[in-house]
Amino acid sequence: MRDHRFSELRLDRIGRNFGELAALHELSLTIRGGEFIALLGPSGCGKSTALNCLAGLLPLTTGTIWLDDKRIDGLPPEQRGFGMVFQNYALFPHMTVRENIAFGLKMRKTPRADIRSRADEVMRLVRLEDQAEKLPSQLSGGQQQRVAIARAIVYEPPLVLMDEPLSNLDAQLRQAMRIEIKHLHQALGLTTIYVTHDQEEALSMADRLVLLREGVVQQVGTPDEVYSQPANRYVAGFMGYRNMLSFDVASVSTGHAVLEEEGVRLQGRTFTPLTAKRAVAAIRPEDIVVEGPPPNRIDVTAEVVEYHGREMLVEARMTGGEALYFRTEKRLAVGDKTTVSVPQERVLIYPADAPAAPQEVAV
Amino acid sequence: MTAASPSAASRLTAGSGTPSLRHRLADRGIDRVLLLLVPGILFLLLLFVYPFLYGLQLSFSPQIDGGQALMNGYQGPLANYLYFFGDSYQRDTIWTTLVIGLPAALVNVLVSVPIAYRMRGRFRFKRTLTTLLVVPIALGTVLTADGLIEYLGPAGWLNKALVDFHVINEPLTLVHNYWGVFFSLVITGFPFAFLLVLSYLSGIDPNLERAASVMGAGWWERFRRVTLPLLVPGLAITFCMSFVLAFSVFPSANLVGDPSGTTRVISIAAYHAAFEQFDYSLGSATSMIMGAVMLAIIALVLGWRNTMFRGPAGGKG
Amino acid sequence: MAAAANVPADMAPAAPRRRFRPSGIAGWVVWGLVAFFFLNLFALIATVVLDSIATTWFGSWLPDDFTNHWYGDAWAEFNLSDILVVTAQVAVIVVVLSVLIGVPAAYALARRNFPGKSIITVLFLLPILIPPITYGIPLATVLYKVQLAGSITGVILANLVPTVPFVVLIMIPFIEQIDPKIESAARMCGASTVTIFLRILGPLMIPGMLAAAILVLVRTVGMFELTFLTSGPTSQTIVVVLYDAVFGAGIRAPQEVDAMAVVYTASMLVLLIIALRFVNPTQLVTRVGDR
Numbered sequence: 001m002r003d004h005r006f007s008e009l010r011l012d013r014i015g016r017n018f019g020e021l022a023a024l025h026e027l028s029l030t031i032r033g034g035e036f037i038a039l040l041g042p043s044g045c046g047k048s049t050a051l052n053c054l055a056g057l058l059p060l061t062t063g064t065i066w067l068d069d070k071r072i073d074g075l076p077p078e079q080r081g082f083g084m085v086f087q088n089y090a091l092f093p094h095m096t097v098r099e100n101i102a103f104g105l106k107m108r109k110t111p112r113a114d115i116r117s118r119a120d121e122v123m124r125l126v127r128l129e130d131q132a133e134k135l136p137s138q139l140s141g142g143q144q145q146r147v148a149i150a151r152a153i154v155y156e157p158p159l160v161l162m163d164e165p166l167s168n169l170d171a172q173l174r175q176a177m178r179i180e181i182k183h184l185h186q187a188l189g190l191t192t193i194y195v196t197h198d199q200e201e202a203l204s205m206a207d208r209l210v211l212l213r214e215g216v217v218q219q220v221g222t223p224d225e226v227y228s229q230p231a232n233r234y235v236a237g238f239m240g241y242r243n244m245l246s247f248d249v250a251s252v253s254t255g256h257a258v259l260e261e262e263g264v265r266l267q268g269r270t271f272t273p274l275t276a277k278r279a280v281a282a283i284r285p286e287d288i289v290v291e292g293p294p295p296n297r298i299d300v301t302a303e304v305v306e307y308h309g310r311e312m313l314v315e316a317r318m319t320g321g322e323a324l325y326f327r328t329e330k331r332l333a334v335g336d337k338t339t340v341s342v343p344q345e346r347v348l349i350y351p352a353d354a355p356a357a358p359q360e361v362a363v
Numbered sequence: 364m365t366a367a368s369p370s371a372a373s374r375l376t377a378g379s380g381t382p383s384l385r386h387r388l389a390d391r392g393i394d395r396v397l398l399l400l401v402p403g404i405l406f407l408l409l410l411f412v413y414p415f416l417y418g419l420q421l422s423f424s425p426q427i428d429g430g431q432a433l434m435n436g437y438q439g440p441l442a443n444y445l446y447f448f449g450d451s452y453q454r455d456t457i458w459t460t461l462v463i464g465l466p467a468a469l470v471n472v473l474v475s476v477p478i479a480y481r482m483r484g485r486f487r488f489k490r491t492l493t494t495l496l497v498v499p500i501a502l503g504t505v506l507t508a509d510g511l512i513e514y515l516g517p518a519g520w521l522n523k524a525l526v527d528f529h530v531i532n533e534p535l536t537l538v539h540n541y542w543g544v545f546f547s548l549v550i551t552g553f554p555f556a557f558l559l560v561l562s563y564l565s566g567i568d569p570n571l572e573r574a575a576s577v578m579g580a581g582w583w584e585r586f587r588r589v590t591l592p593l594l595v596p597g598l599a600i601t602f603c604m605s606f607v608l609a610f611s612v613f614p615s616a617n618l619v620g621d622p623s624g625t626t627r628v629i630s631i632a633a634y635h636a637a638f639e640q641f642d643y644s645l646g647s648a649t650s651m652i653m654g655a656v657m658l659a660i661i662a663l664v665l666g667w668r669n670t671m672f673r674g675p676a677g678g679k680g
Numbered sequence: 681m682a683a684a685a686n687v688p689a690d691m692a693p694a695a696p697r698r699r700f701r702p703s704g705i706a707g708w709v710v711w712g713l714v715a716f717f718f719l720n721l722f723a724l725i726a727t728v729v730l731d732s733i734a735t736t737w738f739g740s741w742l743p744d745d746f747t748n749h750w751y752g753d754a755w756a757e758f759n760l761s762d763i764l765v766v767t768a769q770v771a772v773i774v775v776v777l778s779v780l781i782g783v784p785a786a787y788a789l790a791r792r793n794f795p796g797k798s799i800i801t802v803l804f805l806l807p808i809l810i811p812p813i814t815y816g817i818p819l820a821t822v823l824y825k826v827q828l829a830g831s832i833t834g835v836i837l838a839n840l841v842p843t844v845p846f847v848v849l850i851m852i853p854f855i856e857q858i859d860p861k862i863e864s865a866a867r868m869c870g871a872s873t874v875t876i877f878l879r880i881l882g883p884l885m886i887p888g889m890l891a892a893a894i895l896v897l898v899r900t901v902g903m904f905e906l907t908f909l910t911s912g913p914t915s916q917t918i919v920v921v922l923y924d925a926v927f928g929a930g931i932r933a934p935q936e937v938d939a940m941a942v943v944y945t946a947s948m949l950v951l952l953i954i955a956l957r958f959v960n961p962t963q964l965v966t967r968v969g970d971r
Contacts, residue, residue: 018390653814
């Protein structure tokens with residue numbers, strides 16, 4: 001293990017406006033050396049803006065960035081010394097694999113012999129020894145990806161920024177590269193900030209996740225925290241809580257609430273105080289049990305049944321007319337009436353009109 | 364992101380404090396990179412815009428010393444223009460130029476369409492063919508004129524062939540008149556029009572015609588109802604550019620034409636005034652008139668084009 | 681264009697390149713028109729070439745006899761070596777200057793959106809769209825006023841007016857297709873702005889600059905109007921001398937004029953062959969049509 005070259009990278013209320021639009025609003029985050037951070041959110045949520053601001057490719061509108069005691073937000077990208085992997089790799093098309101990888105070392109006026117040995121070492125690390133003299137256009141997508149990673153880590157940057165690096169690869173390769181990136185991160189003791197819109201990718205790779213929506217942080221937490229205790233209904237929706245059922249609030253106690261609508265009663269957990277009359281219950285399709293035990297029993301009629309191998313994905317209609325999605329191994333047919341239920345600790349209840357403004361993070 | 368989302372308002376001017384001027388300018392795309400434009404713009408201002416404005420101003424101040432307008436009794440800032448339109452020898456150059464330029468441009472475009480349509484696909488020798496077509500453009504009007512004088516002359520191959528095969532009895536007069544200029548415009552103008560039409564045709568997604576043929580359209584209907592409407596905007600541009608080339612005909616009007624009579628085009632009149640009579644003022648005025656007539660025709664054609672469909676005709680990308 | 685070029689016209693996607701074979705009346709008419717055009721074009725050039733090596737030729741199919749002395753005569757009489765030197769000087773300097781001025785401007789236009797960009801784009805388009813004879817007369821008048829007309833400098837300045845915009849127009853799409861992320865990547869690797877231009881953008885732009893340069897070369901050597909309007913006795917390029925010789929026909933033997941025409945044609949064809957190694961024939965015509 002190498003040392004992390006810094007102990008703390010501190011983002012202090014950094015923001016970036018494009019004209020009148022705040023693409024990123026006052027993001028504050030402290031990253032420890034060696035951490036793997038994922039910035040997660042749909043396109044346009046500000047995660048790439050945040051990354052580019054960190055890299056120095058975009059100037060900040062507000063806020064400051066500190067690397068330990070050194071303020072770096074005024075430095076141009078070439079003087080920050082970070083490594084970056086771009087979504088479409090951005091390899092220099094006129095340079096061979098070796099030249100691409102050696103470029104950063106050359107810029108640092110590394111002695112020629114060192115350049116060679118370090119480039120060789122990194123190429124071995126990403127298994128590109130045999131491709132050293134090829135041009136990027138002669139490589140496959142996965143190989144290009146590895147060149148991009150090698151180019152970003154060869155000069156041992158304090159921080160590696162990755163902008164959706166796997167989004168151009170097919171599903172199988174993506175799986176393999178995930179493991180490879182995670183492995184490199186650990187083996188080299190890198191500090192990594194990883195931007196993605198794929199929640200599965202973020203959950204499986206990161207030490208901590210930062211969820212963004214329309215430029216505003218929604219939640220910061222470990223994969224487990226974000227997955228099991230989404231801070232608001234937006235995060236819940238993004239984390240796979242596909243059913244968002246709108247109900248009247250019947251009763252509220254600490255950390256617990258009962259909802260009622262059209263004869264259906266739902267009990268569940270709350271993280272935020274319910275003040276309004278209406279609330280939303282977030283439920284994952286896989287948490288619903290067909291003909292399960294009470295409480296939280298709902299009568300439904302199956303409307304669409306999709307075959308997904310061992311399981312079926314069912315779109316059913318509740319008596320009130322709202323759609324309910326669930327997964328089941330039971331063989332249901334269109335038009336079948338059945339009763340489903342959800343364990344009450346798996347029902348998350350949020351205020352109906354949750355604002356997108358920063359929440360008190362529930363961790 | 365949807366503008367209607369409840370949080371959209373909170374995103375507007377959310378930053379605390381106003382960003383620096385430099386930052387705001389950079390947001391609008393104004394930064395040091397634009398300095399790269401400075402030499403180019405200075406250059407154009409100095410050698411293109413300034414001469415044009417200078418010429419415009421000059422055309423409104425008739426030359427005192429040897430000025431044609433004053434000598435012919437025209438006064439005031441408009442004297443050059445009054446003289447030009449008052450004197451039939453000058454005025455008729457507009458008509459002469461149109462009579463040569465419009466048919467030549469029209470022929471070049473109209474002949475290009477069926478040929479380009481037949482050749483729009485891919486076939487062997489296509490590159491050779493397009494390469495050969497570039498030759499007359501690259502050789503230019505001067506060489507074409509020189510060749511035409513001999514080839515179309517009374518003792519040239521064409522007349523000799525026609526007489527020997529008893530198509531005609533007397534050699535045709537094909538040079539030093541209207542036809543000489545017309546042929547020279549076709550030889551240099553047709554390849555130009557053809558290559559443009561071909562590139563427009565290649566920009567139309569071939570799947571559209573396939574779709575039409577699946578729906579039962581024959582080749583004529585496919586061309587008439589699918590390809591042609593999509594091609595028309597491109598044809599309008601091609602016509603404009605061919606016309607501009609033909610309208611500014613100068614060397615061939617002098618060499619293979621009849622520069623003091625039937626092919627005294629407006630560019631000859633402008634050159635004659637400026638560099639043979641040394642009346643720069645009248646020369647500039649004539650240039651301005653030439654530009655104005657050209658613009659008027661282009662405006663007409665493009666105005667008509669704007670009434671047509673102008674969306675993208677390509678397939679992917 | 682690229683998408684369409686991959687598909688043969690005969691609705692059989694898998695078919696290899698097909699031979700162009702006339703079929704049907706329409707096909708024969710089209711084929712005939714093309715053949716007729718090339719026949720005449722070929723005859724026109726052949727006439728000039730044959731005449732330049734003919735002792736005398738009038739009224740017969742072929743010249744009476746052949747000789748090569750017209751070339752020596754023309755070379756001496758027209759001072760062809762001087763003229764070719766002037767032509768080469770003008771062309772090379774125009775190429776270098778228009779690339780130096782045009783490429784940076786194209787970079788700015790390709791990479792930035794700023795208020796007034798459309799006006800500047802139009803400004804760069806106008807000298808290409810407006811025929812030279814139209815703006816050439818006021819331009820020559822100004823050059824006469826500042827006493828640059830007649831000199832090689834004047835000819836170069838006048839020729840730059842269409843070529844700088846031409847370089848800009850060719851380079852803009854070329855630069856646009858270079859991913860700006862590549863510049864960012866170089867920056868992240870620690871490269872300064874100068875290094876990026878020298879080591880990343882420079883090598884990537886070379887094919888485009890080469891194409892632009894060769895096209896400017898062809899255009900400048902063939903440019904008649906602007907050179908004609910601004911040149912003096914010591915600054916004429918070969919195409920202007922050729923024009924004067926044809927215009928003043930009768931003073932000299934026509935074969936001598938044709939010998940010079942062949943020299944001009946040959947040098948143009950050499951340039952053209954070089955040019956076509958780097959660019960598509962349509963590019964020689966214009967890039968405007970593609971937009």
